[in-house]
Amino acid sequence: MKKTLVLLYLVLALGCASTKNSFVFDGSTAKSTEQGVVYMSKRLKPEQQIEFMTALMAIQFYDVHSALEVIDDPTMINQFNYEVIGKKIHGLTYNQVLALAKTSPTKVSVTEYAIGNN
Numbered sequence: 349m350k351k352t353l354v355l356l357y358l359v360l361a362l363g364c365a366s367t368k369n370s371f372v373f374d375g376s377t378a379k380s381t382e383q384g385v386v387y388m389s390k391r392l393k394p395e396q397q398i399e400f401m402t403a404l405m406a407i408q409f410y411d412v413h414s415a416l417e418v419i420d421d422p423t424m425i426n427q428f429n430y431e432v433i434g435k436k437i438h439g440l441t442y443n444q445v446l447a448l449a450k451t452s453p454t455k456v457s458v459t460e461y462a463i464g465n466n
């Protein structure tokens with residue numbers, strides 16, 4: 349019985365570890381891209397989620413050359429544009445998405461912002 353439980357835990361751990369490497373994003377539609385992003389996000393640790401989300405933002409803004417392009421397109425402000433992202437990550441794995449984001453001329457970072465009691 350103990351051996352069965354150990355084997356089960358091992359299989360579950362390996363399954364979770366390989367999800368990032370084996371899952372391929374379907375960017376054929378905005379909805380399928382969003383579903384893939386949500387699926388992957390749920391399987392990541394919090395620090396990996398932040399890295400993944402910043403990678404998606406860098407990919408979304410990959411081809412943006414000026415702030416005017418963002419201002420003129422309301423779908424680019426305060427949200428993910430899954431249509432744009434999907435076209436760029438279709439057929440990629442998690443690690444390939446992170447690698448693509450690193451090649452983006454747009455750099456995205458996250459900083460902590462604390463609101464104090466004044």
